[in-house]
Amino acid sequence: MNIKEKKVKLLNRESELEFLPRLTEYLNGPKIYIKRDDEGGRSAGGNKLRKYEYLLGEALEKKCDTIIIVGHFQSNAARELVGVACQLELKSVVISKELIPNQNHIFLKNGNALLMNIMGAKIITINKEDDFEIAMKTIAKNITQEGGKPYIVPFGGSNALGALGYVNCVNEIVKQCEIQAINFPDYIFTATGSGGTQAGLIAGVLKNNKKTKVIGISVLQNRNAAEKGVAKLLYEMFDLVQLPEQSNDIVKIDDEFIGDGYGITTDESIRTIKLVAKLEGIFLCPVYTAKAMTGLITYIKSGKIKKNESVVFIHTGGSPLLYAYYDKLFE
Numbered sequence: 245m246n247i248k249e250k251k252v253k254l255l256n257r258e259s260e261l262e263f264l265p266r267l268t269e270y271l272n273g274p275k276i277y278i279k280r281d282d283e284g285g286r287s288a289g290g291n292k293l294r295k296y297e298y299l300l301g302e303a304l305e306k307k308c309d310t311i312i313i314v315g316h317f318q319s320n321a322a323r324e325l326v327g328v329a330c331q332l333e334l335k336s337v338v339i340s341k342e343l344i345p346n347q348n349h350i351f352l353k354n355g356n357a358l359l360m361n362i363m364g365a366k367i368i369t370i371n372k373e374d375d376f377e378i379a380m381k382t383i384a385k386n387i388t389q390e391g392g393k394p395y396i397v398p399f400g401g402s403n404a405l406g407a408l409g410y411v412n413c414v415n416e417i418v419k420q421c422e423i424q425a426i427n428f429p430d431y432i433f434t435a436t437g438s439g440g441t442q443a444g445l446i447a448g449v450l451k452n453n454k455k456t457k458v459i460g461i462s463v464l465q466n467r468n469a470a471e472k473g474v475a476k477l478l479y480e481m482f483d484l485v486q487l488p489e490q491s492n493d494i495v496k497i498d499d500e501f502i503g504d505g506y507g508i509t510t511d512e513s514i515r516t517i518k519l520v521a522k523l524e525g526i527f528l529c530p531v532y533t534a535k536a537m538t539g540l541i542t543y544i545k546s547g548k549i550k551k552n553e554s555v556v557f558i559h560t561g562g563s564p565l566l567y568a569y570y571d572k573l574f575e
């Protein structure tokens with residue numbers, strides 16, 4: 245069975261590619277477009293759904309009945325996975341540990357925590373020091389002993405198979421640029437966490453023979469570690485997608501916008517959320533897209549991207565997190 249046949253349909257339409265006229269004018273720089281991967285699909289949507297089309301396809305093909313994911317009670321990846329499991333009549337288990345040092349009661353119970361609670365998610369909390377891999381294997385073993393068949397989702401849905409979802413995203417952008425009679429962008433910006441989104445975007449750009457630079461704004465790891473992770477995924481994708489020869493410095497990640505770490509807001513990221521909401525009525529999320537957009541705005545202001553160029557910003561989702569970070573945002 246080939247990979248295409250394995251895929252399960254979780255997105256019933258292409259995400260919109262929209263021009264952002266007011267943000268473009270405000271920055272007096274390149275034309276900025278946004279790919280609305282925050283819209284569409286069940287359980288409030290987001291970038292993991294493109295990956296889950298392949299991963300859950302594989303789980304169904306293997307006749308697995310319980311999907312295991314690691315993360316956090318505020319994880320978009322976990323919330324999207326629980327939603328997909330409900331939709332496909334599968335069980336799910338979220339293994340959670342403290343990845344973000346925030347214990348106020350809004351953070352504990354609102355946002356993705358609330359949505360997962362509404363969907364009846366099974367969340368198992370382990371200690372901060374405990375190893376995710378070991379916890380996952382133990383729980384998978386328990387499921388097997390009880391007669392179930394577990395499927396383990398890789399961290400962030402990021403392995404070569406999951407990353408194929410973002411090759412599809414680039415294929416959509418190619419088509420949409422043709423229809424809208426605009427040039428394919430000089431840059432694509434994305435938030436980079438586990439790296440599958442960026443690896444897929446780079447593979448998609450290569451596959452379509454474009455020269456576009458894919459810039460990942462890291463929200464999780466330092467530049468070196470993040471670039472290594474994405475390069476490894478890209479390498480693993482070569483077996484699945486026939487890609488032309490790649491150059492060595494194709495993975496470009498900037499870690500200047502993380503601030504104090506994963507899930508910790510910065511003054512600039514909060515300002516960016518408000519700026520983009522006020523200009524365009526678009527909501528970014530405090531953990532990922534606000535930092536990525538802060539990166540893009542900084543690149544434009546410093547002249548790294550020229551006025552005659554164009555950018556597509558991938559809106560990877562995460563707006564439920566706005567409610568979890570209410571205390572940082574409400575004036």
Ligand SMILES: *Cc1c(COP(=O)(O)O)cnc(C)c1O
Pocket residue numbers: 290291292320321400402435436437438439440441442529532533560561562
């Ligand atoms: C998971 C996530 C990302 C990061 O994607 P990776 O493929 O893990 O790098 C970006 N934005 C949002 C909203 C996410 O949930």
